[in-house]
Amino acid sequence: MTDAKTPDDTANAMWGGRFASGPDAIMTAINASIGYDRRLYTQDIRGSRAHAAMLAAQGIIDSKDAEAIREGLLTVLSEIEAGNFPFSEALEDIHMNVEARLKELIGEPAGRLHTGRSRNDQVATDFRLWVRDQCDAAIQGLRALIGSALGQAEAGADWVMPGFTHLQTAQPVTWGHHMMAYVEMFGRDLSRFQDARKRMNESPLGAAALAGTGYPIDREATARALDFDRPMANSLDAVSDRDFALEFLSAASICAVHLSRLAEELVIWSSAQFRFVSMSDKWSTGSSIMPQKRNPDAAELIRAKIGRILGANVALFTVMKGLPLAYSKDMQEDKEQVFDAADNLMLALAAMTGMLADLTANREKMEAAASAGFSTATDLADWLVREAGLPFRDAHHVTGSLVALAEEQGVDLPDLTLAQMQSVNPAITEDVFNVLGVHNSVASRQSYGGTAPDQVRAQIARWKGQL
Ligand code: ARG
Numbered sequence: 001m002t003d004a005k006t007p008d009d010t011a012n013a014m015w016g017g018r019f020a021s022g023p024d025a026i027m028t029a030i031n032a033s034i035g036y037d038r039r040l041y042t043q044d045i046r047g048s049r050a051h052a053a054m055l056a057a058q059g060i061i062d063s064k065d066a067e068a069i070r071e072g073l074l075t076v077l078s079e080i081e082a083g084n085f086p087f088s089e090a091l092e093d094i095h096m097n098v099e100a101r102l103k104e105l106i107g108e109p110a111g112r113l114h115t116g117r118s119r120n121d122q123v124a125t126d127f128r129l130w131v132r133d134q135c136d137a138a139i140q141g142l143r144a145l146i147g148s149a150l151g152q153a154e155a156g157a158d159w160v161m162p163g164f165t166h167l168q169t170a171q172p173v174t175w176g177h178h179m180m181a182y183v184e185m186f187g188r189d190l191s192r193f194q195d196a197r198k199r200m201n202e203s204p205l206g207a208a209a210l211a212g213t214g215y216p217i218d219r220e221a222t223a224r225a226l227d228f229d230r231p232m233a234n235s236l237d238a239v240s241d242r243d244f245a246l247e248f249l250s251a252a253s254i255c256a257v258h259l260s261r262l263a264e265e266l267v268i269w270s271s272a273q274f275r276f277v278s279m280s281d282k283w284s285t286g287s288s289i290m291p292q293k294r295n296p297d298a299a300e301l302i303r304a305k306i307g308r309i310l311g312a313n314v315a316l317f318t319v320m321k322g323l324p325l326a327y328s329k330d331m332q333e334d335k336e337q338v339f340d341a342a343d344n345l346m347l348a349l350a351a352m353t354g355m356l357a358d359l360t361a362n363r364e365k366m367e368a369a370a371s372a373g374f375s376t377a378t379d380l381a382d383w384l385v386r387e388a389g390l391p392f393r394d395a396h397h398v399t400g401s402l403v404a405l406a407e408e409q410g411v412d413l414p415d416l417t418l419a420q421m422q423s424v425n426p427a428i429t430e431d432v433f434n435v436l437g438v439h440n441s442v443a444s445r446q447s448y449g450g451t452a453p454d455q456v457r458a459q460i461a462r463w464k465g466q467l
Helices: 025-031 034-057 063-082 094-106 108-112 119-155 175-200 219-225 235-240 243-269 297-320 329-357 363-371 377-388 392-409 418-424 430-436 438-444 453-466
Strands: 160-165 168-174
Touching (some): 034 094, 034 119, 034 219, 034 329, 094 108, 094 119, 119 175, 119 235, 119 243, 160 175, 160 363, 160 438, 168 363, 168 438, 175 243, 175 453, 243 297, 430 438
């Protein structure tokens, strides 16, 4: 970093030709992105290698120079990987840091690398490659997470637990069914990353500054070399949109919401009041003052990650919303947010995968809770419709009276005597007790997608086949 304002030798080596003096120290600080965009070094070097090879194949630079560039870039790569690359803030960003070092290493041919290219298409290419890798990482992370949830679902396909609405006991469901609800959510998250990846997989390289170039470049060749499906069809669009990053962040935000909801349930379920689950030691922490405590910190942190991930999403939307075409420096602010969101999403996915795999569901506790709170009241109403021929609205009313009676007696529905039931509605017979148990209740919910263990097992099998 320099705070000097002396002419000539402080001017930027890459673009300083028309400048008499170097930048103010604060200008250097606000302008530089090397502090974070150094994370794009692999992508930057890969893009430059593809570009140089194409320039040589097209006869735009000679093959000796291209070979020197190739070798020099490999040296730069190994220097960065070994941790002895001299990063410089004065050189602003990863692109100019790499090129300046290349010049030190190979001299004049380095100056030919930037032919028919601009940092605008260069950074768009690098960033797309990076985000594409993150889509792959998220897809892989979600596959593992779905595996953990499937493991839980399979073990407890017929374990009964209370299903809630308004966090009030509603109807009995199975543990497997509850886990499979998250499998569906994470499956959609996975497909969102797949969709986004497919859409972003076009190459901006060769769009140059904004208008394309007069050199006879071959954009198909560089697109192929970088595993893109095709070159982007409009050079202005190629250098100026960041919708691929917004799609990644949007998919990440939705996924983080799902993670957060599951995390919240784990926090509730692991509390002393619920005890539906216990977390393994590997995923809990103790309290420095209360020896009895076992805190679900990992779940709480996963629950919180949505804050920064959605924050990144909002930040990038806000940066992009008013920008005229094509490139504006505002867009340098696209990267840190995405880096942070991606890092934290991958961490949250991995933590949830491990936590869920090591989680013990307490079958007895869940089943006891499922029986409380009149959870089979709907089954009773359905029985009155089916066996006593009542219209559903009347059956609902009769059941309400029975619930009130049980509440008054301080018992659950199956504990009412037949005589007590008949005092409310004489059509009720002994047979009603067959539907008041929670196991009968879940087994009867055979509609497609319902909680009956057969249905749950069918969904587990479908997912296992799909993975
Ligand atoms: N560091 C810049 C960024 O991240 C690279 C592109 C610079 N382009 C320019 N015309 N100044 O956006």
